[in-house]
Amino acid sequence: MTAAEGPGAPGRRAAPDRGRTLLGPALALVHTGQAPTRSVLTGALEVTRATAGAVSAELEALGLITVDSSPAGGGRGRPSHRLSIDPAGPVVTAAQLHADGISVALAGLGGQLEPPVHLPLPAATDPVRLLRAVAEAGAALARASSRRCLGAALALPNPVTEPDGTALAALQFAWPSGTPVADLYAEEVRKADHGPRALDPFPSAVANDANLAALAEHRHGAGRGARHVLLVTSGHRGVGGALVIDGRLHTGSAGLALEVGHLTVDPQGRRCICGNRGCLNSETDPEALFAAAGRTPDPERPLLAQARGLAADPSALDAVHHVVDRLGQGLAGLVNILNPDRIVLSGLHLDLLAAAPERLASVVAERCLWGRSGRVPIVPAEVTHAGLVGAAELAWAPYLQDPQSVLPTGGA
Numbered sequence: 001m002t003a004a005e006g007p008g009a010p011g012r013r014a015a016p017d018r019g020r021t022l023l024g025p026a027l028a029l030v031h032t033g034q035a036p037t038r039s040v041l042t043g044a045l046e047v048t049r050a051t052a053g054a055v056s057a058e059l060e061a062l063g064l065i066t067v068d069s070s071p072a073g074g075g076r077g078r079p080s081h082r083l084s085i086d087p088a089g090p091v092v093t094a095a096q097l098h099a100d101g102i103s104v105a106l107a108g109l110g111g112q113l114e115p116p117v118h119l120p121l122p123a124a125t126d127p128v129r130l131l132r133a134v135a136e137a138g139a140a141l142a143r144a145s146s147r148r149c150l151g152a153a154l155a156l157p158n159p160v161t162e163p164d165g166t167a168l169a170a171l172q173f174a175w176p177s178g179t180p181v182a183d184l185y186a187e188e189v190r191k192a193d194h195g196p197r198a199l200d201p202f203p204s205a206v207a208n209d210a211n212l213a214a215l216a217e218h219r220h221g222a223g224r225g226a227r228h229v230l231l232v233t234s235g236h237r238g239v240g241g242a243l244v245i246d247g248r249l250h251t252g253s254a255g256l257a258l259e260v261g262h263l264t265v266d267p268q269g270r271r272c273i274c275g276n277r278g279c280l281n282s283e284t285d286p287e288a289l290f291a292a293a294g295r296t297p298d299p300e301r302p303l304l305a306q307a308r309g310l311a312a313d314p315s316a317l318d319a320v321h322h323v324v325d326r327l328g329q330g331l332a333g334l335v336n337i338l339n340p341d342r343i344v345l346s347g348l349h350l351d352l353l354a355a356a357p358e359r360l361a362s363v364v365a366e367r368c369l370w371g372r373s374g375r376v377p378i379v380p381a382e383v384t385h386a387g388l389v390g391a392a393e394l395a396w397a398p399y400l401q402d403p404q405s406v407l408p409t410g411g412a
């Protein structure tokens with residue numbers, strides 16, 4: 001039961017500003033592939049065909065979607081207009097900082113990422129110089145594009161506080177804890193030349209990469225259609241997690257929720273960077289798999305890629321089972337607390353799932369209070385470059401909220 005339903009409550013009346021309030025929800029439906037035709041949009045918005053027609057025409061006039069009214073191959077019945085993201089529409093710059101480099105790409109609506117550019121980290125990784133390199137790489141892509149650029153967002157491998165946007169425990173780059181990363185990035189984005197077609201002023205945002213990957217999977221990948229999506233991932237080192245509830249990231253009171261890496265899964269286990277033993281972080285990441293297999297990774301090659309190879313190696317199955325059992329214990333603890341309706345695994349955890357899907361599912365089910373009667377689907381992540389796609393979601397957020405703000409005057 002909703003607490004209050006104001007004048008904007010669902011109904012078939014056309015209020016004066018009803019069209020404008022529907023623009024954001026309508027664009028979000030096309031953006032996430034949930035409204036491929038105008039008749040689907042009409043039903044999803046619970047409005048008349050005339051209202052849905054006016055809303056889609058307005059989104060088309062804003063240059064965000066295309067409305068194709070040609071009959072779809074001579075089928076029977078009344079053809080519905082097809083709605084698509086305008087391929088020549090505006091873009092945002094999406095960037096991701098990794099421990100060993102920078103990735104940047106332009107992204108349109110609809111989760112459409114242009115091929116990313118990967119750059120090495122600059123020699124100096126102090127916050128200002130590193131964020132300047134990120135902003136300038138994004139601006140160079142924007143200048144080279146014929147599409148308007150409307151915003152910029154950055155995925156970071158460390159926790160980011162909300163709402164002030166400071167970076168905590170940015171150990172990869174030895175940044176001081178509390179570095180005002182959102183402000184510094186905004187300053188560098190403002191100074192960078194995004195070309196004559198860019199919107200001015202130019203919004204920017206930063207967030208944690210696991211959170212953004214979860215958002216990407218929920219909107220465009222393995223989490224589509226689920227209400228409560230838990231994402232757990234292991235990159236080169238450590239383990240991250242994120243939760244999307246009813247389409248929104250659950251980030252806690254200060255942006256720091258879902259720090260799942262420090263759940264204890266083996267009190268006698270490996271030492272973790274947090275000082276404890278046997279955290280999910282130190283028991284289920286690439287190094288843990290190598291340790292369980294009694295092997296040493298090649299220091300010259302990316303650790304995650306080597307660990308993925310090891311997870312698929314039949315001769316390492318005992319080590320895979322050792323790590324899968326601990327991953328299952330951690331997931332079970334999370335399921336008992338969060339009760340998700342889907343778990344999406346990415347990074348090395350995706351490969352562990354592929355190597356031992358039944359074993360992982362049964363460890364989780366055995367340890368879940370309700371797991372024996374209803375298993376939570378555990379599925380592999382689907383989105384390529386999920387951190388970048390998620391960063392694009394962050395950059396698009398103001399426009400999904402108010403599509404008319406794509407206009408240079410801010411919607412007048």
Ligand SMILES: [Zn+2]
Pocket residue numbers: 261262272273274275276279281
């Ligand atoms: Zn720990």
